Amino acid sequence: MAKDWKSEATHLDKRMAALFKAAPKPMQGFQSLMGAASASGQLDTKTKELMALAIAITQHCEGCITFHTRQAIGHGASREECAEAIAVAVEMGGGPAVVYGAQALEAYDDLSS
Amino acid sequence: MAKDWKSEATHLDKRMAALFKAAPKPMQGFQSLMGAASASGQLDTKTKELMALAIAITQHCEGCITFHTRQAIGHGASREECAEAIAVAVEMGGGPAVVYGAQALEAYDDLSS
Amino acid sequence: MAKDWKSEATHLDKRMAALFKAAPKPMQGFQSLMGAASASGQLDTKTKELMALAIAITQHCEGCITFHTRQAIGHGASREECAEAIAVAVEMGGGPAVVYGAQALEAYDDLSS
Amino acid sequence: MAKDWKSEATHLDKRMAALFKAAPKPMQGFQSLMGAASASGQLDTKTKELMALAIAITQHCEGCITFHTRQAIGHGASREECAEAIAVAVEMGGGPAVVYGAQALEAYDDLSS
Amino acid sequence: MAKDWKSEATHLDKRMAALFKAAPKPMQGFQSLMGAASASGQLDTKTKELMALAIAITQHCEGCITFHTRQAIGHGASREECAEAIAVAVEMGGGPAVVYGAQALEAYDDLSS
Amino acid sequence: MAKDWKSEATHLDKRMAALFKAAPKPMQGFQSLMGAASASGQLDTKTKELMALAIAITQHCEGCITFHTRQAIGHGASREECAEAIAVAVEMGGGPAVVYGAQALEAYDDLSS
Numbered sequence: 236m237a238k239d240w241k242s243e244a245t246h247l248d249k250r251m252a253a254l255f256k257a258a259p260k261p262m263q264g265f266q267s268l269m270g271a272a273s274a275s276g277q278l279d280t281k282t283k284e285l286m287a288l289a290i291a292i293t294q295h296c297e298g299c300i301t302f303h304t305r306q307a308i309g310h311g312a313s314r315e316e317c318a319e320a321i322a323v324a325v326e327m328g329g330g331p332a333v334v335y336g337a338q339a340l341e342a343y344d345d346l347s348s
Numbered sequence: 349m350a351k352d353w354k355s356e357a358t359h360l361d362k363r364m365a366a367l368f369k370a371a372p373k374p375m376q377g378f379q380s381l382m383g384a385a386s387a388s389g390q391l392d393t394k395t396k397e398l399m400a401l402a403i404a405i406t407q408h409c410e411g412c413i414t415f416h417t418r419q420a421i422g423h424g425a426s427r428e429e430c431a432e433a434i435a436v437a438v439e440m441g442g443g444p445a446v447v448y449g450a451q452a453l454e455a456y457d458d459l460s461s
Numbered sequence: 462m463a464k465d466w467k468s469e470a471t472h473l474d475k476r477m478a479a480l481f482k483a484a485p486k487p488m489q490g491f492q493s494l495m496g497a498a499s500a501s502g503q504l505d506t507k508t509k510e511l512m513a514l515a516i517a518i519t520q521h522c523e524g525c526i527t528f529h530t531r532q533a534i535g536h537g538a539s540r541e542e543c544a545e546a547i548a549v550a551v552e553m554g555g556g557p558a559v560v561y562g563a564q565a566l567e568a569y570d571d572l573s574s
Numbered sequence: 575m576a577k578d579w580k581s582e583a584t585h586l587d588k589r590m591a592a593l594f595k596a597a598p599k600p601m602q603g604f605q606s607l608m609g610a611a612s613a614s615g616q617l618d619t620k621t622k623e624l625m626a627l628a629i630a631i632t633q634h635c636e637g638c639i640t641f642h643t644r645q646a647i648g649h650g651a652s653r654e655e656c657a658e659a660i661a662v663a664v665e666m667g668g669g670p671a672v673v674y675g676a677q678a679l680e681a682y683d684d685l686s687s
Numbered sequence: 688m689a690k691d692w693k694s695e696a697t698h699l700d701k702r703m704a705a706l707f708k709a710a711p712k713p714m715q716g717f718q719s720l721m722g723a724a725s726a727s728g729q730l731d732t733k734t735k736e737l738m739a740l741a742i743a744i745t746q747h748c749e750g751c752i753t754f755h756t757r758q759a760i761g762h763g764a765s766r767e768e769c770a771e772a773i774a775v776a777v778e779m780g781g782g783p784a785v786v787y788g789a790q791a792l793e794a795y796d797d798l799s800s
Numbered sequence: 801m802a803k804d805w806k807s808e809a810t811h812l813d814k815r816m817a818a819l820f821k822a823a824p825k826p827m828q829g830f831q832s833l834m835g836a837a838s839a840s841g842q843l844d845t846k847t848k849e850l851m852a853l854a855i856a857i858t859q860h861c862e863g864c865i866t867f868h869t870r871q872a873i874g875h876g877a878s879r880e881e882c883a884e885a886i887a888v889a890v891e892m893g894g895g896p897a898v899v900y901g902a903q904a905l906e907a908y909d910d911l912s913s
């Protein structure tokens with residue numbers, strides 16, 4: 236059956252909050268990195284989130300797919316843009332990227348509804 | 349509890365069909381690649397599917413394990429051949445390959461029953 | 462919802478036992494390797510299990526997180542030590558290690574309770 | 575000393591040509607996939623090449639860094655855009671992405687000169 | 688320029704011998720694992736070495752490509768069989784597998800000459 | 801021939817300095833993360849550097865092996881401790897970790913001389 240990506244996202248937030256509390260200094264460093272890396276610059280945040288999503292797919296990281304699909308949606312990424320980012324991931328990741336890319340598309344449909 | 353690999357396979361097929369519809373041209377390219385790579389040649393398709401399964405195990409890709417275990421079974425791979433492919437994956441992937449290899453064996457038993 | 466790491470661990474043990482039975486010789490080799498690698502030497506077993514856990518996080522291997530968190534707890538690793546190992550994994554693995562590190566912390570809390 | 579990325583690129587082309595000759599059908603499938611995945615659509619080719627570069631960095635693939643840096647330059651990517659793609663890779667890949675990202679920047683400077 | 692795979696292989700042997708001396712017990716475990724995993728059974732050693740080579744390509748491990756190409760040649764693998772194993776790796780690993788697969792073919796030509 | 805790890809380290813430093821200059825904000829975030837993750841706490845810095853080294857080996861990242869071997873040496877890690885960290889990496893990474901672990905040992909011998 237299809238995964239419930241919304242409750243997945245909610246649980247991920249809770250888990251990450253617990254980690255931030257357990258390791259505050261390293262996690263603050265990570266947050267600075269993430270904030271600076273995804274800030275709008277020569278490339279806008281939407282593009283960077285699609286980039287992070289494509290990496291997440293090739294990294295086989297379901298939680299990251301949840302996180303960055305939600306971020307991409309929040310910054311206005313369309314389903315078509317998402318599908319094109321998935322295609323780049325498939326070019327760079329082969330069969331496993333098809334599997335995780337198909338999850339990303341399902342996540343997009345669920346999290347944007 | 350043991351995973352229900354058959355319904356996993358069914359859902360994977362559905363998810364991948366959605367991705368093929370969303371990104372038809374890249375996915376046609378991938379299908380040509382997959383078709384040509386797994387076609388019987390100097391090595392037969394069964395061997396190639398076991399090879400893909402061994403890679404899937406070292407890639408930590410559960411969906412790929414589902415897919416290629418089913419393919420290997422469809423091309424006549426025995427449980428013993430499957431176990432030997434898993435062993436090569438363990439040689440090349442260490443502990444994580446034990447974990448995913450053990451899933452592959454469970455998938456074999458479920459999908460071949 | 463939070464994962465039930467205890468039943469996850471139980472099922473993992475069962476799955477791995479099936480693999481040991483299906484491929485006894487390679488698995489005996491793996492067990493010798495694992496036994497020798499985790500034996501107390503210049504570094505003690507607790508430290509080595511935390512090291513294996515940090516690797517498991519960067520490898521995105523949930524079953525390995527289950528296994529090595531349980532081992533680390535069994536050798537007396539505290540929650541704080543576990544959080545510090547997770548932080549090293551985040552340094553070496555970025556965002557995906559945050560996701561899997563957060564799982565490891567949840568696993569610690571569940572398996573040590 | 576700094577790597578000579580131009581001669582690296584030349585040798586890569588030669589090696590890949592040999593592979594295309596040895597396995598023409600799978601490689602034609604891969605080329606269709608790559609062509610379709612990098613074609614301009616909702617996202618333009620420059621953006622897609624930067625995306626592929628970011629993935630290459632997190633995949634620790636030096637030849638891919640060579641290839642996609644050259645492609646990104648060919649489609650007009652600036653050094654600043656390249657640096658931002660590297661930053662996303664570091665967010666998603668941690669320390670190893672710093673190492674390979676630093677290679678990508680050196681490759682950019684060499685291949686664009 | 689083309690890599691000198693023969694001297695690469697020689698240096699790899701020397702490096703690994705040093706590791707076996709520095710960590711004899713874990714390395715004996717690994718050797719038992721490798722010996723059992725590659726022993727002829729339902730699948731013959733040549734096939735298993737090609738499988739290990741395909742995994743090495745998707746793992747982006749140049750030393751492993753050197754090692755398992757040499758082993759595959761030693762067990763009678765033809766250039767065509769090698770190219771077919773590379774194609775399976777490309778199916779499962781995308782662009783990076785093209786890069787490392789092209790290295791494997793070069794290694795085959797060098798090590799078999 | 802054996803690699804010259806000292807000049808490797810020098811060039812790595814230069815490359816990373818260029819990246820820090822090109823992407824100052826994300827790199828400052830990464831530095832905060834790295835500083836906090838490797839700071840002495842429940843586990844001391846030497847142990848954390850050996851942990852990072854073990855991860856670097858399983859990540860197949862030669863530059864990271866250079867970096868963290870040097871760090872581990874700087875914090876007093878002995879060759880025996882290094883060999884034990886390599887063994888944990890082999891347990892968790894199989895054959896490719898043997899290859900990269902053997903590099904780490906060579907790096908230790910070169911960088912500590």
